[in-house]
Amino acid sequence: MTDRDSNSNILVIARKAKSMAQRLANLDSETKNRLLLSIRDNLQKNRERIASANEQDVQAARKMVEAGTLTPPLLSRLILSEDKIDQLSTYLEEVTKLDDPVGKKQFAMKLDDNLELTRISCPIGVVSIIFESRPEVVIQVTALSLKSGNVAILKGGTEASHSNRILFELIDQVLESYGLKGAVNLIETREDVADLLHLDEYVDLIIPRGSNDFVRYIQDNTKIPVLGHSSGICHLYLDEQCDPQKAIPVTLDSKLDYPSACNAVETLLVHEKISETLFPQLLTELRNANIRLIGCERTLQLAELHQVEMEAAAENDWITEYSDLVLSIKVVSSLSEAVDHINACGSHHTDSIITENSQAADYFLRQVDSGCVFHNVSTRFSDGYVFGLGAEVGISTNKTHSRGPVGLEGMLIYKYLLVGDGQVRAAFSGKNARPFQHIPLTLD
């Protein structure tokens, strides 16, 4: 296949997706839920085909692990065990139970007699979701897209290609039986993704879920809005008045609970007034947990004093997401220095202060310019499920549309509907202008 063919292939998919968008936008809740349960049934009827396709991916991945081109954790994420196939059903059922987010009245106003304005939620249209290795994501994002009335263009990880393909085929069969073929689409290569990035006429939103470099590549190469984050440089600030009983466990949890997660802490900021008393225990516990420590000059001195192994930080360490058992530590002389450091070096993802001083906490919550700003709690809590959003589409560090953990709301926009009885604008302007009433109406 030449580049040209590949391009026109994606163009055909994107055009069809766009033309399907209005149909999908207007499906009623009952149909959407029936559709999800039909997909569940089709998956359960074809468990063996799913398992055998997955086995092909797993075998290939095992060889890659042996050859050292794939890490064991990536292999384990690839496996669709019997349990996981059961979980697909549970997941689809759970999404049917979510409130239908489409068609919600958000605003209503009487402009004049027989002239009423409403604003209702509606799907964005065509959403492309690009993710890595775990094949069950095909089902998760299909469920979220259909529930929110969006046409989906999916691209999964190459290592999971057989698994993704069978899951897509089973979804596609159901869609076809509902006359909705094209509501979910699968694309397979990086070249397809590269072509898709140019199709801003047809694709309304891209949600990339993957490595920082990959997300940044997407952000840098498309005019289509991108919902996501390219890095998670999260901070924990231990204030002058922090309670060590909270500071130490929260620091350990923020790093250790899931070191490669985007909401794990990367830099610990510590007020100079407590560094001398807090560091002996804190640094020892961090090292005992096998965390590689990187410190500013002041931190290094204290580490040396207490015989804790530590490396010297380079300027680059303050803007590095380690995604591993590594933590950079800096002593600051004030709360405002901590806030300024976070706003300058962070990725506006999640930052937390530990303090018993409510004024300091209030300052931090107001002044830190991040999607999630916490007080006395681990950075690891920034997550759509934890927040009770029902489902998580991604975590965004954007300043428009959606920020922080994003639920189904991130796949929705709205439209204004105005219903009158023949009114003309000229009657409301000029010398004898009729005034607008502008009476807010209740949302029922």
Add this chain to the structure above:
Amino acid sequence: MTDRDSNSNILVIARKAKSMAQRLANLDSETKNRLLLSIRDNLQKNRERIASANEQDVQAARKMVEAGTLTPPLLSRLILSEDKIDQLSTYLEEVTKLDDPVGKKQFAMKLDDNLELTRISCPIGVVSIIFESRPEVVIQVTALSLKSGNVAILKGGTEASHSNRILFELIDQVLESYGLKGAVNLIETREDVADLLHLDEYVDLIIPRGSNDFVRYIQDNTKIPVLGHSSGICHLYLDEQCDPQKAIPVTLDSKLDYPSACNAVETLLVHEKISETLFPQLLTELRNANIRLIGCERTLQLAELHQVEMEAAAENDWITEYSDLVLSIKVVSSLSEAVDHINACGSHHTDSIITENSQAADYFLRQVDSGCVFHNVSTRFSDGYVFGLGAEVGISTNKTHSRGPVGLEGMLIYKYLLVGDGQVRAAFSGKNARPFQHIPLTLD
């Protein structure tokens, strides 16, 4: 000045703007309102300076009108009469009366005992607003930016440069006296705008208000989110069951009330079953109003029959925004053909159906994929002031963030605040996981 200098000049402004953003985001409502009233006072104290700077622009513009390089309407929009200077005060006072949109609690949930999540509105940060000729826009967008806690980078029309500069100088004096110098910035050349488009690290949103070509140029040349619309190809569809008593006045108003407005109708779609009865009067009235008519083959035949002057439509006419006394007319054989035409050829701005059939209206309102979809009302009603939004930042045809007429809400985003008492994430996962309570809290 070399390109290099110009670039670094804008870079300095943008960096300062970013560093001012958190200060401005945390101003209380009272301070913001006092600031706006101080600006009002400073404008009133300096009426003569404003008038004399404006006179310089007006004189230069008069010469351009004589030379044929500027149109008389643009000249008249440039004039800051005594009345208009008074209106600047009224405008600033009105914005002080608007509800402060910052710090609103949008969502609150108890995750566990002593672990509460809230979501509050906050400014986007640094917003660049680019507009044409009318100098009073400097005051309007300054008021909206400050009220919403956003740092503004403004670029006005070149013809209004003396007026813009004095208005900016008077704003800047007040900002300096509040220690907020840099909260509003003025840039002056197209080259400055071109440089700004690359500064996505510092500028969070661009709101261009100007010609279609200019907005498209902005959209095509920046990764910064752009709020706006590059064209307003609005449709009016006269359904099989429309009431001529509504159809004819609404058609005339949609075109005539303000032909160059983005919400003026460009294409009239007419159901074939009523075209023969409706066209004699409709086409005659349109021609009597001096509207140049462009028709599809069927429309042309009927125009000829009734001796109404009309040109034949080319394919391009269906995707043209005339912004003038010109209207293209097409006969369609069904409601769904009308909807498909609108979704394919329109700019997703504003489209209206005239019908007495509520099912047809419902189908149209649901299926037309535009920011504003109307029933039995002129397209000219799509406007932030008309909608009661308090103020209009622009009209957006985007599918993310804001759509349709956009009020202050379009300059806001939100952040999540989570307050605990030392919780760690590990306690809520694994075998003996503590469950989340997820109890929605009232928004007070």
